[in-house]
Amino acid sequence: MSMFDLGKRGDGGKPATSQEDVKMQDRETTATPAAQGSSQATGGRGAAVIGPSIHIEGTLRGGEDLVIEGQISGRVHLPENSLTIGPKGRLKAEVYAHTVYVEGSVDGDLYGADRIVIRKSAEIRGNLMAPRVALEEGARFKGAIEMDSKSVESAMNKAKQASAAETSASGGGAAAPAETKTTGSGSQAKPTAEAAGGKGGA
Amino acid sequence: MTVAERERGRAPGGTRDTEAFPARLLQATIDSLEAGERRVILDLGGAQPGSLDLLSGFRCRYCIGDVLDDLMRLDARQEPVSLDAVIDELLPASVFGNADLVLCWQLLDYLETPVLEALGRRLRHLLASGGLIHAITEYSASDMPDPMHPLFLDRDGAVRYASVRSGxxxxxxxxxxxxxxxxxxxxxMERAVLLGNxxxxxxxRL
Structure with missing residues (x-):
């Protein structure tokens, strides 16, 4: 039996294709202005935005959708929400989110509980773990994409557990303040950021 | 496209460099992998949607080395030990190790001999026991595109040039x-197959 006959994933046994996923993302970005790469924070149900002049070092947690146009070093944890790394976003971090859209630069591993979408402007060096991964022509990627559903599930569980343990150790829940150090590009100020669970906009 | 045209890797009126062609040895190799086991496939080329589409339905870890440009830029006059160090860094075992199948298309034609030998040493280290290298090279043609027109695996299992560039x-x-x-x-060398194009x-095999 052919390897190509086995282990199909996706709904109804039909593997998700990158084109299908990209079309889905196109519809979603239309409905979510902040996810189009704008650095303007959106109110109401829009995503929070970390602007291009913001640099965060540490662990970023949250309970709402987030667009990153700035620089993050450390970890990003949005287990129930989508994360968009905008064209100006620069991450040196391990990322865990429900859905991850990448348009900028990432050096680190990405975990997507639902899917990861890599846009043509993306540059990624790291490993991808998600039930579905979509890639646009032109994207730069170096690393491994786990296609085995069992391995993905195992890796996702480990990432979840590690994150839960870290949250527990820090005495906070999903909405606890992030353990972050934030710097603006124009100053040396390093305030503690309330980046998780609340207003992450910058 | 007629069967004969597909076998030759050409569309009616098309040129070889623009069309997909069947790589039967590759397909047979994948078909021969033991059913049900997770496999590690290392592609030395860049990320391509068609390859990802094809492989996304199956049990594998798809590793993308994206090292074509880096390898072709290497200074072949370096000492072998220096070349080895650079290539080790380009293809770390922590990410690309234990590969069951390595896709090494066109590189063997474009690398200078010392770099080719260093790559061979590295691939031996990255391959799992009994692992395979699938290579595609020019054989009949006296010339080839410069710079390289990368090949990738299409979603229908054929091999195709990533872009059409005159040059x-x-x-x-x-x-x-x-x-x-x-x-x-x-x-x-287990097998070699001359394609219609x-x-x-x-x-x-290791």
Whole structure:
């Protein structure tokens, strides 16, 4: 039996294709202005935005959708929400989110509980773990994409557990303040950021 | 496209460099992998949507080395130990190790001999026991695109050029099979198939 006959994933046994996923993302970005790469924070149900002049070092947690146009070093944890790394976003971090859209630069591993979408402007060096991964022509990627559903599930569980343990150790829940150090590009100020669970906009 | 045209890797009126062609040895290799086991596939080329589409439905870890440009830029005059160090860094075992199948398309034609030999040493280290290298090279043609027109695996299982670019050409080295085997550090050549478009598929086993 052919390897190509086995282990199909996706709904109804039909593997998700990158084109299908990209079309889905196109519809979603239309409905979510902040996810189009704008650095303007959106109110109401829009995503929070970390602007291009913001640099965060540490662990970023949250309970709402987030667009990153700035620089993050450390970890990003949005287990129930989508994360968009905008064209100006620069991450040196391990990322865990429900859905991850990448348009900028990432050096680190990405975990997507639902899917990861890599846009043509993306540059990624790291490993991808998600039930579905979509890639646009032109994207730069170096690393491994786990296609085995069992391995993905195992890796996702480990990432979840590690994150839960870290949250527990820090005495906070999903909405606890992030353990972050934030710097603006124009100053040396390093305030503690309330980046998780609340207003992450910058 | 007629069957005969597909076998030749050409569309009606098309040129070889623009069309998909079937790589039967590759397909047979994948088909022969033991059913149900997770496999590690290392593609030395860049990320391509078609390859991801094809492989996304199956049990594998798909590793993308994206090292074509880096390898072709290497200074072949370096000491072997220096070349080894650079290539080790380009292809770390922590990410790309334990590979069951390595896709090594066109590189063998474009690398200078010292770099080719260093790559062979590295691939031997990255391959799992009994692992395979699938290579595609020019065989019949006396010249080839310069710069390289990368090939990728299409979603229908054919091999296709990633982009259609006009440009200059350079002489093809037209390696003899025994020479390639030697350059790759003595890997065993299991099979070689001459394709209808004049390219050659190789299968080397550790």
């Amino acid at each position: 200059s050409r350079r002489p093809a080295p037209r390696h003899a099979p025994a020479e390639l085997q030697k350059r790759l550090g003595g890997l065993q 004049g390219m050659q598929e190789y299968l080397f």
